[in-house]
Amino acid sequence: MSEYQRGYIDRDFDAEPFASVVPAYSGRIYPRSQWRELLELQKKNKTSPLDHFLSGNCKVLDQKKTNYCWCAGVTGAVQVAYAIQGVDPAPHLSHTYPAALGKKFANRGGWGMEAVRYINEFGLPTVDHYPQGVISRSKTQGEAVKASAAKHSIVAFEEIESRNFDAAISALLCPISPSPVSCGFSWWGHLVFAAAAVYSNGQWGLEIVNSWSDKWKNNGRTQLFGSKAVAHEYIAVRAAEVTSDE
Amino acid sequence: MIDVTVEPQKPTTNLPALVLAALLAFVIWKSGAWDSLTPDKEREQLPGKVAGVLVIKSDAMTIDQAQVANSAVIDEICDQRGIAFRALWPEAGDLSNADEWVRQLHSFYSGDAPCLATIDAAGNRKRHELPTSISEFRRLVGAR
Numbered sequence: 001m002s003e004y005q006r007g008y009i010d011r012d013f014d015a016e017p018f019a020s021v022v023p024a025y026s027g028r029i030y031p032r033s034q035w036r037e038l039l040e041l042q043k044k045n046k047t048s049p050l051d052h053f054l055s056g057n058c059k060v061l062d063q064k065k066t067n068y069c070w071c072a073g074v075t076g077a078v079q080v081a082y083a084i085q086g087v088d089p090a091p092h093l094s095h096t097y098p099a100a101l102g103k104k105f106a107n108r109g110g111w112g113m114e115a116v117r118y119i120n121e122f123g124l125p126t127v128d129h130y131p132q133g134v135i136s137r138s139k140t141q142g143e144a145v146k147a148s149a150a151k152h153s154i155v156a157f158e159e160i161e162s163r164n165f166d167a168a169i170s171a172l173l174c175p176i177s178p179s180p181v182s183c184g185f186s187w188w189g190h191l192v193f194a195a196a197a198v199y200s201n202g203q204w205g206l207e208i209v210n211s212w213s214d215k216w217k218n219n220g221r222t223q224l225f226g227s228k229a230v231a232h233e234y235i236a237v238r239a240a241e242v243t244s245d246e
Numbered sequence: 247m248i249d250v251t252v253e254p255q256k257p258t259t260n261l262p263a264l265v266l267a268a269l270l271a272f273v274i275w276k277s278g279a280w281d282s283l284t285p286d287k288e289r290e291q292l293p294g295k296v297a298g299v300l301v302i303k304s305d306a307m308t309i310d311q312a313q314v315a316n317s318a319v320i321d322e323i324c325d326q327r328g329i330a331f332r333a334l335w336p337e338a339g340d341l342s343n344a345d346e347w348v349r350q351l352h353s354f355y356s357g358d359a360p361c362l363a364t365i366d367a368a369g370n371r372k373r374h375e376l377p378t379s380i381s382e383f384r385r386l387v388g389a390r
Contacts, residue, residue, distance in 0.1 A: 041309075045380075047316040055318040086301075086321050086331040154339045176305065176312045242332055242344045 004212045006190040007067030007109035011233050013162060021113050022157040025236050027177060030170045032204075038173040039199060049080045049172065049180040050196035050207055056083025056090040060220030062213040063095070064133025067107050070184065070191045071099035071115040072132075072211030074235060075124060077180035077193040078155050081240040084178075093152060095211070097130040097140060098122040105137050112182045112191055112235045116157050123149030154241035160234035169204060171236045172197045183208065184233035191233075198223050205229045294366030296387045299324055300351040301333040301376065304359035310378035311360055320383050327389050335359075362386060 018024070030038060042048045046055070058079045061072045075095035083090040095115070102118035103110070125148035130139055139145065160167045160181065171179045172194060183206065184191040194206040205225035214220040301315050314320060315333060324331035332348050336356040341349050351363040351371060360376040364387065377383040384390060 041313065045313040045316070046318040047313060051318040052321075055322055084316070084333065086324075086333050088321060088325055088331075151343055156339070175309050175316075176307060177303070178316060239335060239338070241339050242334065242341065242348060 004216070005063055005065055005067055005069070006188065007063075007069045008184045008186075008189050008191040008232075009070070009109045009111055010186050011111035011113060011162075011184065016113060018161055019159050022116060022159050022235070025158045025160045025167055025171060027158075027171055027174050027179070027236075029167050030173065032166065035169060035173060035197070035204065036199065038175060039197060041175060042173060042178070042196075047175070047178055048196040049077075049084065049178055052083040053080050053180075053195050053209065056080070056088050058083055058090045059092040060209060060214040060216075061093075061095055061211040062133055063211045065107075066096060066099070066133055066135060067109045068096060068099040069211050070110040070112055071095040071102075071118065073182045073184075073191040073193045074112050074115040074119065074237070076209055076211060077182050077235075077237040078119070078124065078152070078240055080180040080193075080195060081155065081237045082242075085240065085242055087242060091152060092127045093124040094127045094130040094132045095124070096132050096134060097125050097145070097149060100135045100137075101140055105135055107135060109189075112184050112233050113159070115182075116235060119155060120153065123151070123153030125149040125152070152240070156238040156240070158236045158238055160236055162232055162234070163230050164234065165204075165230045168194065168206070168231065168234050168236075169197045171234075172206075177238065179236040179238050182233075182235045182237070183231035185228070186232040187228060193237075195221070198225075200225070294368050294370055296329055296364045297367045298330040298345075298347045298351070298365045299332075299387055300348060300355070300363045300365075301331075302352065302356055302359040302361050302363065303333060303335050307360045307376060308378065311376040314377050314380060314383055315360070317380065319380055323380075323384060323389050324387065327387075329387060329389070 063072045072095040079090045098118035101122045125145050129145040129148040168181050182193045192208045192210050196207040198205045198207050203225045206229045207223050303315050336359045355363045362374045364372050
């Protein structure tokens with residue numbers, strides 16, 4: 001039994017259809033024949049979301065004992081969207097706040113689009129206003145936490161079709177506007193976000209950032225290949241509002 | 247009686263001293279020491295040091311421009327020199343909480359995207375074409 005919590009529940013696309021909450025991904029889907037060249041371009045110029053994750057000093061989130069991976073993965077990608085816009089250091093956001101409010105303080109699993117709805121409704125405070133991994137009704141009260149959450153509530157999300165690995169790689173490799181992508185994996189029962197496309201031994205894969213703190217694997221990151229890199233739900237984070245105190 | 251046949255004495259020229267003075271002036275000018283002797287008010291008339299850089303992206307960016315606009319390197323260049331940096335799209339959403347300089351540059355130049363806008367400490371704004379290389383970006387923000 002893993003010591004780590006997960007919490008991704010396969011989204012019911014009949015109940016909540018593709019692109020019904022946010023628009024469909026508007027970027028170009030690049031053919032596989034161009035991926036190697038795009039990857040080289042990205043490495044040369046340091047333009048991948050992972051480059052910004054590292055240079056913007058983004059924090060690896062920690063869901064602790066909660067089942068809120070579905071909100072942590074999306075929130076981690078939002079942090080990178082801030083870093084891409086030059087917010088350095090990127091704000092360390094608490095995914096637990098919108099997840100707890102959305103789930104009415106029940107420690108339950110969910111999917112990425114639920115996180116998008118709750119982030120749009122409640123916002124994302126920084127961890128100094130609401131601790132991550134702690135479900136507390138009293139901590140959601142007060143003007144300071146609400147003000148902090150409101151400052152990180154305007155985020156542009158776009159949805160990639162379920163299991164469309166080529167579109168997810170294209171979003172990460174896009175030379176015009178690369179985006180981090182949240183990935184809900186059925187096989188893992190877990191949602192994380194992808195920060196870069198990777199290529200090794202003739203296979204394409206994803207470098208993912210987990211929400212099990214930076215103590216896990218390679219500073220909180222690992223690479224997934226083959227069928228393990230194909231997600232049931234993908235959400236690209238295109239941009240986030242810049243606020244004055246970041 | 248005045249002897250008008252005597253030629254008046256010609257003024258003598260101290261040629262070595264003149265050459266020495268000219269040489270000294272040349273050395274001072276060449277060494278750049280003159281700049282430090284220039285009064286401050288004259289130097290203030292030079293363009294101010296860049297205090298903030300806003301990259302305004304657009305779908306019309308070339309691949310080379312996009313590589314600069316999306317590069318983590320330009321963020322680091324600015325960070326190391328204490329220059330505030332932001333990169334936005336023209337449709338940046340609600341910027342009411344953004345820094346004043348970001349709102350100002352965005353409102354002035356978002357219609358001219360893609361571009362790079364700078365502001366100095368005195369509030370002087372300037373629009374540049376979005377650079378196509380990191381070295382060009384360095385030059386525009388005064389980071390050599």
